[in-house]
Amino acid sequence: MAATAQAPVADPASVEEQRGGGPPAGAGGAPGEGGRPPVEGAGAPAEGGQEPVCLIVLGMAGSGKTTFVQRLTAHLHSLKAPPYVINLDPAVHEVPFPANIDIRDTVNYKEVMKQYRLGPNGGIVTSLNLFATRFDQVMQFIEKKRQNHRYVLIDTPGQIEVFTWSASGTIITEALASSFPCVVIYVMDTSRSVNPVTFMSNMLYACSILYKTRLPFILAMNKTDIVDHSFAVEWMQDFESFQDALNQETSYVSNLTRSMSLVLDEFYSSLRVVGVSAVTGSGLDELLLQVQDGAAEFDRDYRPEYQRLRTQLMEAQSRKQQEQLERLRRDLGAVDVSGSPDVAMAAGPSDLIMNRGNPPEEEEEEQEDSDTDDIDHNGEAPGGGGGAL
Numbered sequence: 507m508a509a510t511a512q513a514p515v516a517d518p519a520s521v522e523e524q525r526g527g528g529p530p531a532g533a534g535g536a537p538g539e540g541g542r543p544p545v546e547g548a549g550a551p552a553e554g555g556q557e558p559v560c561l562i563v564l565g566m567a568g569s570g571k572t573t574f575v576q577r578l579t580a581h582l583h584s585l586k587a588p589p590y591v592i593n594l595d596p597a598v599h600e601v602p603f604p605a606n607i608d609i610r611d612t613v614n615y616k617e618v619m620k621q622y623r624l625g626p627n628g629g630i631v632t633s634l635n636l637f638a639t640r641f642d643q644v645m646q647f648i649e650k651k652r653q654n655h656r657y658v659l660i661d662t663p664g665q666i667e668v669f670t671w672s673a674s675g676t677i678i679t680e681a682l683a684s685s686f687p688c689v690v691i692y693v694m695d696t697s698r699s700v701n702p703v704t705f706m707s708n709m710l711y712a713c714s715i716l717y718k719t720r721l722p723f724i725l726a727m728n729k730t731d732i733v734d735h736s737f738a739v740e741w742m743q744d745f746e747s748f749q750d751a752l753n754q755e756t757s758y759v760s761n762l763t764r765s766m767s768l769v770l771d772e773f774y775s776s777l778r779v780v781g782v783s784a785v786t787g788s789g790l791d792e793l794l795l796q797v798q799d800g801a802a803e804f805d806r807d808y809r810p811e812y813q814r815l816r817t818q819l820m821e822a823q824s825r826k827q828q829e830q831l832e833r834l835r836r837d838l839g840a841v842d843v844s845g846s847p848d849v850a851m852a853a854g855p856s857d858l859i860m861n862r863g864n865p866p867e868e869e870e871e872e873q874e875d876s877d878t879d880d881i882d883h884n885g886e887a888p889g890g891g892g893g894a895l
């Protein structure tokens with residue numbers, strides 16, 4: 507492996523194929539193994555024509571997203587329904603589940619920080635932006651594997667705002683939702699929400715994400731092995747009991763929290779809530795039932811909107827290609843390019859990323875010396891294109 511990695515971005519196409527996404531340690535076994543009954547219909551791989559459901563896992567730093575994805579992956583393997591797993595956190599040290607696509611294979615986060623002179627958070631945002639510009643390739647991989655997977659699990663960066671309030675997060679979410687049913691799973695640290703003010707902050711964040719993503723939403727109250735989530739459910743169902751808990755708070759913020767709880771009443775009424783433990787695996791069967799319900803809601807209420815978005819995108823894309831072709835025609839004068847659509851495709855936005863921080867003359871030398879040398883680059887992109895950026 508080369509020690510000097512200069513190219514911060516590689517091609518997802520060159521790295522996905524060698525990732526088998528095999529079962530995690532201890533994940534095999536018969537359906538329902540480990541004392542949990544299988545969820546009817548929830549575990550089976552996607553059948554002919556059936557689409558995988560994308561589960562976008564969001565949550566505050568430390569809420570347990572990665573552990574949750576790891577546990578759910580193992581659980582689905584035990585139900586003989588291995589999910590397609592994507593890691594979108596470029597800064598994570600270790601991914602404890604078998605990721606089919608790992609942003610770290612494509613974007614060198616440390617190199618991005620160095621080349622763009624960014625701090626850790628800026629590095630994460632820029633890495634995700636770079637990755638988002640190549641997300642069309644990720645979509646092709648998911649399309650290719652759609653028959654084999656009932657679920658696509660997506661772990662997101664620790665800093666929640668990097669995904670939820672960034673352009674790249676929107677691009678990724680809309681790309682997924684334009685092709686597949688999507689459900690957001692908001693992981694909350696229940697043990698850190700026993701204080702009513704903290705609980706309310708978490709709920710406000712969850713509510714803002716619901717409105718931002720415009721997707722079916724499940725609140726996964728995690729870490730129920732530490733504290734049962736029934737207190738939180740009670741607070742959501744019974745306004746008085748939340749007020750009682752608040753009365754013990756004397757700070758100014760408790761007044762604000764009291765007012766906010768009235769605002770959130772409607773949000774609570776339509777919310778899917780499941781108590782889970784990413785450590786013990788409890789609650790995952792119920793979660794899968796809620797996911798089915800969320801996917802049905804997507805089909806009913808959200809799909810028409812995303813299909814309209816998809817048609818718009820495709821029209822815009824084909825208009826852009828036409829414009830590029832026209833421009834080429836004008837530039838080349840008499841040369842006939844009408845039979846070579848590839849030429850028009852050659853100057854896509856991907857090439858801009860390729861060149862940012864990687865001058866063309868350096869690029870050839872560095873491809874041999876890249877940080878991703880240890881990754882098999884022989885894998886072909888679904889469309890036939892491959893190679894590192």
Ligand SMILES: Nc1nc2c(ncn2[C@@H]2O[C@H](COP(=O)(O)OP(=O)(O)OP(=O)(O)O)[C@@H](O)[C@H]2O)c(=O)[nH]1
Pocket residue numbers: 565566567568569570571572573574595663664665728729730731732782783784785786
């Ligand atoms: N007891 C208990 N601990 C948990 C559970 N889920 C996660 N943890 C612990 O919580 C800590 C954070 O978990 P992570 O999975 O890294 O959380 P994360 O949200 O991915 O963290 P970031 O990547 O920093 O956002 C780890 O120490 C986990 O072991 C749970 O269900 N029960």
